[in-house]
Amino acid sequence: MSDRLTVLKTYKLYVGGKFPRSESGRVYEVTDSKNKWLANAPLSSRKDARDAVVAARKAQGGWAGKTAYLRGQILYRVAEMLEGRKDQFVREVADAEGLSKSKAAVVVDAAIDRWVWYAGWTDKVAQIVGGGNPVAGPFFNLSSPEPTGVVTVVAPQESSFLGLVSVIAPVIATGNTAVVIASENSPLPALSLGEVLATSDLPGGVVNILSGRTAEITPSLASHQDVNAIDLAGVEDDDLAKELEVAAADNLKRVVRPQPVDWSADPGTHRLTAFLETKTVWHPTGSLGASGSSY
Amino acid sequence: MTSTPSASAAFEYAPAPESRSVVDIAPSYGLFIDGEFAEAADGKVFKTVSPSTEEVLSEVAQASSEDVDRAVKAARKAFEKWSALPGAERAKYLFRIARIIQERSRELAVLETLDNGKPIKETRDADLPLVAAHFFYYAGWADKLDHAGYGADPRPLGVAGQVIPWNFPLLMLAWKIAPALATGNTVVLKPAETTPLSALFFADICRQAGLPKGVVNILPGYGDAGAALTAHPDVDKVAFTGSTAVGKAIARQVAGTDKKVTLELGGKGANIVFDDAPIDQAVEGIVTGIFFNQGQVCCAGSRLLVQESVQDEVLDALKRRLSTLRLGDPLDKNTDIGAINSAEQLARITALTETGEAEGAERWSAPCELPSSGYWFAPTLFTNVTQAHTVARDEIFGPVLSVLTFRTPEEAVAKANNTQYGLSAGIWTEKGSRILAVADRLRAGVIWANTFNKFDPTSPFGGYKESGYGREGGRHGLEAYLDV
Missing domain, CATH: 3.40.309.10 (Aldehyde Dehydrogenase; Chain A, domain 2)
Known part of the structure; x- marks a missing residue:
């Protein structure tokens, strides 16, 4: 190897499809598990969080309006892009979580496969959770799932990449848009994921990624009147979790409480269905003749 | 009808009142706890009146937090056996309840009209048929939960604390109690203070059906009893239908707990x-x-x-x-x-x-x-x-x-x-x-x-945004009472 000096990357937020620094101009030091300096990450402010909500709201209608097939294609594209940049993510995950390269590779593989799993769900979830209802009258009656809207996602603190993917993918698979708070101490895999999402045909604003202090950013998102739901996965402080749930009640956000999760296990459909509303539409069927039957 | 010249005014009709004799309202009622009617711990009572005449219909025991505690204990005690019953047996209890409601539907319709003030045409043709249908529908789920799409052998949550409004007293009771019992939970239900009677008559239906003691407990009372119920630490599931303001208060109250919550709140359709x-x-x-x-x-x-x-x-x-x-x-x-x-x-x-x-x-x-x-x-x-x-x-x-x-x-x-x-x-x-x-x-x-206000037990009902969360009715309605 030459003694060439490497080019370091300035890690930036991912908001509305762009890569801004924090509007506050602040950064914080990110270190590896041995306390070695890795990067200066943006220390997001409450204003950054509000900007991210605006971007997520702007993107929501268009994203939900895409066909489920296309959303699936785009999520699959994310997996393809990640596969090509696997080495980078293995390095970042190894640094972030103190794993060996081989163990980090297992984690990254699982994260890529998780995008594939959710890519396949986009056009199936409606058939699993919706359907026709046999009402006792001459009515066509159909229940269909719809996205809840803008979801704040507090990503897991320890599982900086597999956990992160496991909480983002189910939210956007169904047409929600997300404001994601990355792992506070290990935000780099999340910030790099933004670069992958930006090149995967995912419309800007569908996923917005902030790094910073969980306790600083989350309260304004939990109380934000234009956020419809919040996943508290990465809130490790019970008092903060309770405070956020109380704030979320102000506009009756749907709340997923923090709970122990094995991110390497089969994810099931819980996170996929947690951010769905059920819409039921009735219409008279009428009848063609006096018999009232078509048989 | 529009062809008649007098169409702009109501037709003159001779009075055609439904007979009150079909229902026998006792001068007083207790709380229904652990299969028995009992006085409130502090002896308090309140009057329920007919809104169309302001006539006092009965005097009803008023639950306090102490009574809530007793009822939750009874429900907890009953939960072990009730949840362990084979689904097919739970189903048969619910089928019995559905049938008894059908048998007593005229009595219950008149009662509901007296206590609530809504026309007999509605209680007779909408409320009561839907109440019976709701129990009949969820009865059939009790032994089919493995097939409901929530995984194999989905488990009940435990004790459900349920608070219902006065606009459809018995129908809201059915929406709450039928899915809760079908899935193996036991319940403590607080009817609204202005319409406690049909829930107390339902207690008698539970007795006729031979429902085990403590599976259903009915606590007439005011908002303080409702708040005590939803806040009770041994309640695993909270189901509320009512105003958005109270719904938000409940959402704040359960923050940081493991309680599962469904809220069916206001609207401006x-x-x-x-x-x-x-x-x-x-x-x-x-x-x-x-x-x-x-x-x-x-x-x-x-x-x-x-x-x-x-x-x-x-x-x-x-x-x-x-x-x-x-x-x-x-x-x-x-x-x-x-x-x-x-x-x-x-x-x-x-x-x-x-x-x-x-x-x-x-x-x-x-x-x-x-x-x-x-x-x-x-x-x-x-x-x-x-x-x-x-x-x-x-x-x-x-x-x-x-x-x-x-x-x-x-x-x-x-x-x-x-x-x-x-x-x-x-x-x-x-x-x-x-x-x-x-x-x-x-x-x-x-x-x-091209229709409006149609309801059916198979059809999920519930809101977006500040109209609440969770669905009642249909397969969707089971999720609220299962640990999934």
Whole structure:
């Protein structure tokens, strides 16, 4: 190897499809598990969080309006892009979580496969959770799932990449848009994921990624009147979790409480269905003749 | 009917009251805890009155937090055996309950009409058939939960604390208790303070069905008892139907706990009438939408959005139709509009309509005579309403319709969605593709197209946004009571 000096990357937020620094101009030091300096990450402010909500709201209608097939294609594209940049993510995950390269590779593989799993769900979830209802009258009656809207996602603190993917993918698979708070101490895999999402045909604003202090950013998102739901996965402080749930009640956000999760296990459909509303539409069927039957 | 010259006035009908003799209301009732009727721990009682006459119907024990604790203990004790019963056995209890409700439906309809004030036509033809159907539907799920899509052998949550409103007392009880029992939970239910009687009669039905003690506990009482119930540390599941303000208080109260919650809250449903709608049918739908149960319905179509080009035609027809509605004795089989449930609710409706007038909306009330005793409000509509008006924003929960207009489908959708609520909406048009396009864009849990206010136990019901979360009815309704 030459003694060439490497080019370091300035890690930036991912908001509305762009890569801004924090509007506050602040950064914080990110270190590896041995306390070695890795990067200066943006220390997001409450204003950054509000900007991210605006971007997520702007993107929501268009994203939900895409066909489920296309959303699936785009999520699959994310997996393809990640596969090509696997080495980078293995390095970042190894640094972030103190794993060996081989163990980090297992984690990254699982994260890529998780995008594939959710890519396949986009056009199936409606058939699993919706359907026709046999009402006792001459009515066509159909229940269909719809996205809840803008979801704040507090990503897991320890599982900086597999956990992160496991909480983002189910939210956007169904047409929600997300404001994601990355792992506070290990935000780099999340910030790099933004670069992958930006090149995967995912419309800007569908996923917005902030790094910073969980306790600083989350309260304004939990109380934000234009956020419809919040996943508290990465809130490790019970008092903060309770405070956020109380704030979320102000506009009756749907709340997923923090709970122990094995991110390497089969994810099931819980996170996929947690951010769905059920819409039921009735219409008279009428009848063609006096018999009232078509048989 | 419109062909007769007298169509603008209600036809004269001889009184046709349903007989009260079918129901025997005791002078006093206790709390129903662990299979027994008992006095409240502090001995308190309250009176329940008939809203149409202000006659005292009975004196009912008033639960306090101490009684809540007793009832939760009884439910907890009963949970072990009840949840361990084979599903097929739980099913048979629920089938029994459904059948007994059918057998006693006339008695219960008259009782409900007396205690609530709604017309017998509605309790007889809507409330009671739906109550029985709800138990029948969920009975069948009890031994089929493995097939409900929540994984193999889904487990119940434990003790459900349920608080219900006064607008459909027995139907709301059925919506709460049937799925809870089918899935193996036990319940403590608090009926509303103005309508405790049908829930107490239901306690007797549980006795007739041989339901094990403690599986169903009924605690008549006020908001303090409801709050004590939802806050109780040994309650695993909270189910509430009522106002958005109380729903938010419950959401705050359960924060940081493991309680599972479903909330079915307020609404300000938009009923959208396009210019190609069949006007006569739409007018019937508008009337059903806002005057069914005196408008005391969370999913009422309380905002009429009518396309500008047919506004005059729709309003003329609507006023003509409202003039023919018969308001009066709820027990009379010809009555269309019954009494408002309580003096308090009447005061709220009155205050909100006064605000409507003060803010410049134009009021029209149907020309009908109001009885001298009881709580009454004539069917009323407001025109010249803007989106900023209180009567267009706040849930009135009474027979008051706010009329707004629109020019394009986009405007209709934007106005319909311009509310904190998201429970129901209606669409009236002959054009199928427009129905689907508009339904797709409305942010509401139940959409009625060319119909309104239809309910069925198989059909999930519940709101978007601040109308609450969770669904009641159908396969979806099971999830609220399962540990999934």
